[in-house]
Amino acid sequence: MRYLFYYTLFFTFNFAQFDWQTDGVPIRQGLHIEWQRTGDANSDGTMIYAWSDCRNGVRDVVAQKMASNGDNFWGDNGVVAVNAEGRQEDPQLVTDGAGGAYIIWMDYRDEMDAEGDIYAQHVLNDGSLEWGTEGLALINQPGQQSSPNICSDGQGGAYVIWKDNTTSSYGDIYATHLSSTGVIAPGQGVPIITYSSYRSSPSLNTGGSGAAVLVWSDDRNADEDLYAQRISVGDNTINTEWGDGGKLVCDASGDQTSPRVAQYDGDNTIITWEDGRNGNTDAYYQILNGSGNGTLTADGVSACTGDWEIIKPRVKAENAVAYIVWEDRRNGWTSDIYAQKVNTDGSTGWVENGIVITTSDGSQTEPRLTTDGNGGVYFVWEDQRNSDVSGIDIYAQHVNSSGTIGHEANGELICNAENLQFNPLVRNDGSGGALIVWGDQRTGGSYGMYIQSLTSSGANLTG
Numbered sequence: 001m002r003y004l005f006y007y008t009l010f011f012t013f014n015f016a017q018f019d020w021q022t023d024g025v026p027i028r029q030g031l032h033i034e035w036q037r038t039g040d041a042n043s044d045g046t047m048i049y050a051w052s053d054c055r056n057g058v059r060d061v062v063a064q065k066m067a068s069n070g071d072n073f074w075g076d077n078g079v080v081a082v083n084a085e086g087r088q089e090d091p092q093l094v095t096d097g098a099g100g101a102y103i104i105w106m107d108y109r110d111e112m113d114a115e116g117d118i119y120a121q122h123v124l125n126d127g128s129l130e131w132g133t134e135g136l137a138l139i140n141q142p143g144q145q146s147s148p149n150i151c152s153d154g155q156g157g158a159y160v161i162w163k164d165n166t167t168s169s170y171g172d173i174y175a176t177h178l179s180s181t182g183v184i185a186p187g188q189g190v191p192i193i194t195y196s197s198y199r200s201s202p203s204l205n206t207g208g209s210g211a212a213v214l215v216w217s218d219d220r221n222a223d224e225d226l227y228a229q230r231i232s233v234g235d236n237t238i239n240t241e242w243g244d245g246g247k248l249v250c251d252a253s254g255d256q257t258s259p260r261v262a263q264y265d266g267d268n269t270i271i272t273w274e275d276g277r278n279g280n281t282d283a284y285y286q287i288l289n290g291s292g293n294g295t296l297t298a299d300g301v302s303a304c305t306g307d308w309e310i311i312k313p314r315v316k317a318e319n320a321v322a323y324i325v326w327e328d329r330r331n332g333w334t335s336d337i338y339a340q341k342v343n344t345d346g347s348t349g350w351v352e353n354g355i356v357i358t359t360s361d362g363s364q365t366e367p368r369l370t371t372d373g374n375g376g377v378y379f380v381w382e383d384q385r386n387s388d389v390s391g392i393d394i395y396a397q398h399v400n401s402s403g404t405i406g407h408e409a410n411g412e413l414i415c416n417a418e419n420l421q422f423n424p425l426v427r428n429d430g431s432g433g434a435l436i437v438w439g440d441q442r443t444g445g446s447y448g449m450y451i452q453s454l455t456s457s458g459a460n461l462t463g
Helices: none
Strands: 023-027 039-041 047-053 059-067 078-083 087-096 101-107 117-122 136-139 145-152 158-164 172-179 189-191 199-208 210-223 223-234 237-240 247-250 256-265 268-275 282-288 301-304 312-318 321-328 334-340 355-357 364-371 377-383 393-399 414-416 421-428 435-439 449-453
Touching: 023 047, 039 087, 039 421, 047 087, 047 101, 047 334, 047 435, 059 087, 059 101, 078 101, 078 117, 078 435, 087 199, 101 145, 117 145, 117 158, 136 158, 136 172, 136 435, 158 199, 172 237, 172 247, 189 223, 189 237, 199 223, 210 256, 210 268, 223 256, 223 268, 247 256, 247 268, 247 282, 256 312, 268 312, 282 312, 282 321, 282 334, 301 312, 301 321, 312 364, 321 364, 334 364, 334 377, 355 393, 364 414, 364 421, 377 421, 393 421, 393 435, 414 435, 414 449
Parallel strands: 145 199, 199 256
Antiparallel strands: 023 449, 039 047, 047 059, 059 078, 087 101, 101 117, 117 136, 145 158, 158 172, 172 189, 199 210, 210 223, 223 237, 223 247, 256 268, 268 282, 282 301, 312 321, 321 334, 334 355, 364 377, 377 393, 393 414, 421 435, 435 449
C-alpha cells in the first residue's frame, strides 16, 4: 500500500501581487525530490516545470505551471502527472502551444533498474490529465530503453526519441510522435537509426514545418563524426527524410562530440559541437537547410579555437540569430564561461573566440541559456567563487545583441544560500525577462526547488 505524505508547499503568493525574495522563492521542499532541469515556457510567459516526487511513498512525476509574476496555476502542490506502481523519474517536458505540456519519464513499474521503459503524459491547460493517472507507454518492451529526449513539433505536438538496446548492442534510436490524438506506435516506437556503429549524445529539436531534427556523434568512419536526421509524421508513422543513415554534418580529423541542435529559422537548424581536429577541444557550428545540406563552410565554422579545453557548447536561436555558450579553460585548470553570437548570414557576431560571461574565481560550470525575445540572451550557471563560504551558487547574466553585458561583470548573483545550489534552468518570461529555477540543498538535508525572476536591467530581482 502506498502512503500519501501530506506536506505544505512553502510558496507565499496572492493574485494581486507576488513578492520575490532574496535567494529565490521555494517551489517544493523535502521528501526526496529530484530536479534535473526540465521546464518550458509558453508564448504568454507562463512556465511549466516538472520533477520526481515521493509524496506518495515512491517516486512519481509532478508538474506545476507558473505565471511570470509567480502565481501558481495548478494548485499549491502541483499536478501529479503519473501515479503508478514502481518508480517514475527523470522527467522531461515541452509545452503544447495551448497552455499545457507533454511530459515523458523513465518508468520502472514493470522492469528492473538496469532496464526501464518510457512513458508520457499530456497535462492540459487546466492541469487535467488527458492520458489517465498512469500515462501512456511509449516503449514498454523487454530489455533496456534509455536516454529519452523530447522536442516540440512547433504545431501543438511533440517528438520523442530514445536508445533501444533490445536487438543491438549499439543501441538503435527509436522515435514516436505525441499529439492530442495520441501516440504513434504506442508501446513500441519506430526505428529511425539502425546503422551498425556506436552512437552517442543524440540531440533533438524542432526542425520547422512540423518536423524535428536530431544530431549525434557516430564512429562509422573510425573516429567520431557528426550525422543528422530529419523526422516527420506521415501515414501514421515516423518518416526519415535524410536517408537511412542520416546526413553527414562533419567528418574533420579527430573526434566531433557532444552536439546540440536548435531551430535557427524556418526549416533551417543550427548545430554546435566539441571538435578535436586541432588537437584540443574547440567549439564549431554549422547551419543545415531543410534538405540537410550545410549552408556554411564544409565541416563547420569555429565559434572558439585555441590551445585550451572547451567543454560542451550549447546553442539557442531566434529569428535567424543564434547564441552559443560553453565552459572554457583558457585561463587555467578551472572553467570560465564564454559565449559567441551567430549572425543571420552565419558569421560570428562578437569578438574572436567569444566574449567573457564570467572569469570569476573558482570554476563556473553547467551554463544554460535562453533568448530574451528582443534579440539578446540570458545565461545562467553553477558558480564556485564562494565555495569556501556557501558552497556552489547560482549566477546569471544578460547580454544584448551587440555584446554589451547587462549586469555586473562576472554575473548577477541569483542565490548564495548555504550549501549546494545546482542544475539551474532559465526560460524567457515573455516580457523580456527570465525565470530561473534550480535545485537547492540550503536546509542541509533533502533537496528543494527554488525560483527567481530576473530582468534585463539588473536593477533588482522582482517579478
